[in-house]
Amino acid sequence: MPFNGADLSQERALLVSVAFSSEKRSLTPAAAQARGAARAAALHSVHDRDSRREEFRELVTSAGAEVAAELDQHRPKPDPATLLGSGKVEELAGVAASANADLVIFDHDLSATQLRNLENALPCRVIDRTQLILDIFARHARTREGQLQVELAQLEYMLPRLTGRGKAMSQLGGGIGTRGPGETQLETDRRRIQRRVLQLRRELEAVRSTRAQQRQRREAVPVPTVALVGYTNAGKSTLFNAITQRFGEAARKTGKREGVLESARMFATLDPKLSALHLASRRKALLSDTVGFIRDLPHTLVTSFRATLEEVRKAEVLLHVRDASSPMGDEHKTEVEKVLAELDVLQKPRLEVLNKIDLLSPEDLEGLRAASGRETILVSAKEGAGIDALMERIDTELMQDPIVEQHFQIPQSEGDALAALEGGAVVRERNYEGNLVRMTVTGPASLLGRYRQFRKKKAAGN
Numbered sequence: 001m002p003f004n005g006a007d008l009s010q011e012r013a014l015l016v017s018v019a020f021s022s023e024k025r026s027l028t029p030a031a032a033q034a035r036g037a038a039r040a041a042a043l044h045s046v047h048d049r050d051s052r053r054e055e056f057r058e059l060v061t062s063a064g065a066e067v068a069a070e071l072d073q074h075r076p077k078p079d080p081a082t083l084l085g086s087g088k089v090e091e092l093a094g095v096a097a098s099a100n101a102d103l104v105i106f107d108h109d110l111s112a113t114q115l116r117n118l119e120n121a122l123p124c125r126v127i128d129r130t131q132l133i134l135d136i137f138a139r140h141a142r143t144r145e146g147q148l149q150v151e152l153a154q155l156e157y158m159l160p161r162l163t164g165r166g167k168a169m170s171q172l173g174g175g176i177g178t179r180g181p182g183e184t185q186l187e188t189d190r191r192r193i194q195r196r197v198l199q200l201r202r203e204l205e206a207v208r209s210t211r212a213q214q215r216q217r218r219e220a221v222p223v224p225t226v227a228l229v230g231y232t233n234a235g236k237s238t239l240f241n242a243i244t245q246r247f248g249e250a251a252r253k254t255g256k257r258e259g260v261l262e263s264a265r266m267f268a269t270l271d272p273k274l275s276a277l278h279l280a281s282r283r284k285a286l287l288s289d290t291v292g293f294i295r296d297l298p299h300t301l302v303t304s305f306r307a308t309l310e311e312v313r314k315a316e317v318l319l320h321v322r323d324a325s326s327p328m329g330d331e332h333k334t335e336v337e338k339v340l341a342e343l344d345v346l347q348k349p350r351l352e353v354l355n356k357i358d359l360l361s362p363e364d365l366e367g368l369r370a371a372s373g374r375e376t377i378l379v380s381a382k383e384g385a386g387i388d389a390l391m392e393r394i395d396t397e398l399m400q401d402p403i404v405e406q407h408f409q410i411p412q413s414e415g416d417a418l419a420a421l422e423g424g425a426v427v428r429e430r431n432y433e434g435n436l437v438r439m440t441v442t443g444p445a446s447l448l449g450r451y452r453q454f455r456k457k458k459a460a461g462n
Contacts, residue, residue: 232292
């Protein structure tokens with residue numbers, strides 16, 4: 001991996017959080033209406049800072065590092081040379097030395113100049129928020145596709161920052177540096193990375209082409225896709241398992257329960273997962289689990305993971321899974337919608353699924369029920385509450401291969417047709433008349449259409 005110098009395992013990290021007064025953080029209209037004037041704004045600001053700080057810690061621990069110390073700073077605007085200012089950098093160097101920190105991690109993106117100046121001034125390595133997230137993605141990528149996507153994102157991040165890597169340039173490996181230091185090495189590194197980026201894009205285009213072919217084969221038989229989206233740690237993987245263990249085709253046929261990893265660690269589920277579902281209407285659907293989103297998700301990741309996120313773009317219905325117990329729920333919703341807008345899927349049919357209601361008090365749960373609209377379903381994936389109601393709503397929302405009602409009269413000798421309708425549709429009424437079976441059936445239009453020759457003809461004049 002190109003970031004072999006960013007492995008955070010067992011390292012002691014000094015965390016640096018920076019807030020700028022020029023960064024305006026506004027409440028969503030719903031949050032502003034629910035909370036009231038200036039006091040609400042102040043409380044929101046405190047909640048937001050605490051939430052960002054806690055999320056930053058979770059990112060660092062998910063990368064395998066140990067938090068050695070933390071440092072916060074509030075500034076009117078970023079310092080172009082060091083982000084923090086020279087005085088704060090001196091303080092940071094002292095804290096890093098006393099804490100025996102192996103690296104300093106900023107909860108902010110750094111420019112090439114800022115990165116170079118900070119590495120020169122501090123006694124240890126420096127990485128920023130994007131590098132941290134890329135490191136976590138690299139750890140959790142299990143498939144070849146995921147590894148290619150992460151490497152592409154890493155290289156695209158690194159390319160414009162080569163001049164700021166300083167001594168870390170020698171970590172690129174492959175004999176680089178044998179031609180001497182300075183501009184020659186820089187240009188060699190840049191050309192090498194550009195060649196690798198082109199190669200990765202070609203390989204990912206091949207992956208995308210393969211996925212498109214697989215999707216075309218699926219679409220030949222109308223099976224709609226339902227995609228889970230949401231902020232990281234909202235419980236998407238737990239919900240995916242809860243649904244597939246009860247309604248999955250594999251669970252119904254073999255009794256085996258195959259799911260995805262459930263973990264409190266951020267981005268524990270990175271590679272996409274598809275599972276066939278059997279709905280109450282006897283239709284089939286595919287459920288897709290995708291990577292969780294996060295605030296300030298690096299644009300390079302959204303671009304590199306476009307092949308994986310293609311399942312979201314092709315889905316008929318999106319399930320936006322939210323953590324009902326999180327005080328930052330409205331803000332997390334906004335961040336998810338930013339990514340959905342970037343994927344151009346914000347206008348797709350979307351159901352809001354408020355998960356983790358088991359963590360709410362009875363009073364809060366009652367208030368949430370009263371405030372929730374028709375497009376919101378309350379569930380506890382952990383305890384299985386609300387899953388049946390969610391599946392009913394999914395069945396209702398799917399427009400592809402609609403449910404229709406038709407009347408048939410089928411000879412009893414047509415056992416295959418009778419068995420297919422019994423197994424794939426709901427028989428509302430059945431009568432026997434001589435050798436014929438008269439049936440009123442509700443089921444997928446694609447299935448009922450196969451047996452149109454047995455449809456009961458309307459009487460003349462009707």
